[in-house]
Amino acid sequence: MTFNVSDLTALEILDSRARPTLAVTVRLADGATARAGVPSGASTGSREAVELRDGDKSRFGGGGVLTAVGFVNGEIADLLRGHPWNSLAEADQAMISLDGTPNKSRLGANALVGVSMALARALAASDGTPLWRWLTPPGVVPSLPVPHFNVLNGGVHAPNDLDFQEFMVAPLGAPSMAEAVRAGAEVYAALRRALGDRKLSTGLGDEGGFAPEVSEPEEVLHLLTEAIGDAGYRPGADGVSIALDLAASEFRQPDGRYLVAGDLLTSGDLIDRLAAITRDFPVHLIEDGLGEDDEDGWIALTGRLGSAVELVGDDIFCTNPAIISAAIDRGIGNASLIKVNQIGTVTETLEAMAVCRRAGYRQFVSHRSGETEDSFIADLAVGTGCGHLKSGAPARGERTAKYNRLLEIAAGFPLRYGMS
Numbered sequence: 260m261t262f263n264v265s266d267l268t269a270l271e272i273l274d275s276r277a278r279p280t281l282a283v284t285v286r287l288a289d290g291a292t293a294r295a296g297v298p299s300g301a302s303t304g305s306r307e308a309v310e311l312r313d314g315d316k317s318r319f320g321g322g323g324v325l326t327a328v329g330f331v332n333g334e335i336a337d338l339l340r341g342h343p344w345n346s347l348a349e350a351d352q353a354m355i356s357l358d359g360t361p362n363k364s365r366l367g368a369n370a371l372v373g374v375s376m377a378l379a380r381a382l383a384a385s386d387g388t389p390l391w392r393w394l395t396p397p398g399v400v401p402s403l404p405v406p407h408f409n410v411l412n413g414g415v416h417a418p419n420d421l422d423f424q425e426f427m428v429a430p431l432g433a434p435s436m437a438e439a440v441r442a443g444a445e446v447y448a449a450l451r452r453a454l455g456d457r458k459l460s461t462g463l464g465d466e467g468g469f470a471p472e473v474s475e476p477e478e479v480l481h482l483l484t485e486a487i488g489d490a491g492y493r494p495g496a497d498g499v500s501i502a503l504d505l506a507a508s509e510f511r512q513p514d515g516r517y518l519v520a521g522d523l524l525t526s527g528d529l530i531d532r533l534a535a536i537t538r539d540f541p542v543h544l545i546e547d548g549l550g551e552d553d554e555d556g557w558i559a560l561t562g563r564l565g566s567a568v569e570l571v572g573d574d575i576f577c578t579n580p581a582i583i584s585a586a587i588d589r590g591i592g593n594a595s596l597i598k599v600n601q602i603g604t605v606t607e608t609l610e611a612m613a614v615c616r617r618a619g620y621r622q623f624v625s626h627r628s629g630e631t632e633d634s635f636i637a638d639l640a641v642g643t644g645c646g647h648l649k650s651g652a653p654a655r656g657e658r659t660a661k662y663n664r665l666l667e668i669a670a671g672f673p674l675r676y677g678m679s
């Protein structure tokens with residue numbers, strides 16, 4: 260179906276960390292109108308598409324995001340209003356060519372991704388189709404993803420001394436999306452009580468999880484396992500399981516070792532530690548268990564744990580189809596994190612997911628630590644039937660927007676819930 264863009268505008272708005280970002284609005288010639296909010300990460304991979312921000316990302320009206328806004332309102336609007344388009348893929352490709360750099364650094368990946376998401380949403384609206392269905396690739400069966408609630412925050416997302424960035428709970432055994440969300444909320448409440456009982460802080464990190472002064476990852480895992488039980492669930496695959504994002508690039512030292520709770524670990528030591536963690540605790544998924552430059556370590560980790568544990572590449576893959584293909588050939592990990600803004604267009608995101616599907620790699624759709632109320636990724640996870648999504652804690656509007664969208668989709672359509 261061809262379409263014409265009649266209006267395209269962007270605006271500087273605030274994200275969940277009180278930093279500037281973009282909201283993009285598009286109107287098609289048939290009247291369909293849609294808006295998208297652009298997220299932004301803190302623990303970014305070095306090969307991510309480049310966003311235009313202010314130096315420290317923190318100055319509203321400071322210029323970086325306003326430059327991206329100017330490109331949307333100027334060059335990109337001129338391009339897209341110029342003639343009819345046959346598909347989103349064609350429009351995305353034209354924006355990539357207009358940018359002209361390998362990493363979208365001229366116009367800004369934040370400008371491109373906002374336009375791409377808004378266009379996808381407008382095209383779904385003009386088709387009269389829910390966004391998730393519009394995003395479903397041929398031959399793929401949509402399904403409801405297992406929400407991975409990040410209930411305890413460390414790393415660069417929290418002011419505590421915890422080096423591992425994210426401790427998530429995942430209701431793998433829930434019978435439905437509604438029950439999964441309920442389990443997440445109940446474990447979150449039980450964890451708040453457990454922290455309070457120990458006189459630990461219940462202040463929050465960037466993704467809405469608690470950020471107590473605990474530095475040993477195993478101590479957190481004990482707390483979490485206990486909270487799952489206290490909330491009335493069985494810890495493990497038939498109840499509520501645990502997932503980790505170490506974001507290990509952030510604590511890898513210049514000599515290649517990893518600094519965890521004051522101890523310097525070699526790559527091999529950290530792999531041993533992760534093996535022990537998966538033996539002692541109900542952990543089914545580890546994201547960025549090693550740094551993005553530690554490819555040999557990743558291959559060893561995958562050989563050691565890959566048959567039993569989902570090993571997700573985030574910083575090392577950057578949602579980049581070419582990087583993921585090369586990594587698959589080398590036997591790195593068995594799943595990819597999927598962040599739309601990490602690659603910069605919806606079309607390339609879907610390509611990255613297709614590369615994974617063809618190779619039998621899982622795809623784990625993800626928010627960013629800096630978010631807006633936009634719920635695009637909930638539809639993306641449902642439409643691609645990828646089985647799981649992470650959007651932070653079951654608290655705070657920018658996180659619950661995604662979970663609430665999943666509830667809305669689940670209430671309206673008889674889709675299967677679950678990871679496999």
Ligand SMILES: O=C(O)[C@@H](CO)OP(=O)(O)O
Pocket residue numbers: 299300301302303425466504506573596625626627628629
């Ligand atoms: O590392 C991650 O997976 C993300 C999201 O949780 O964090 P950030 O957006 O800061 O990169």
Ligand SMILES: [Mg+2]
Pocket residue numbers: 504506546547573574596
């Ligand atoms: Mg990550």
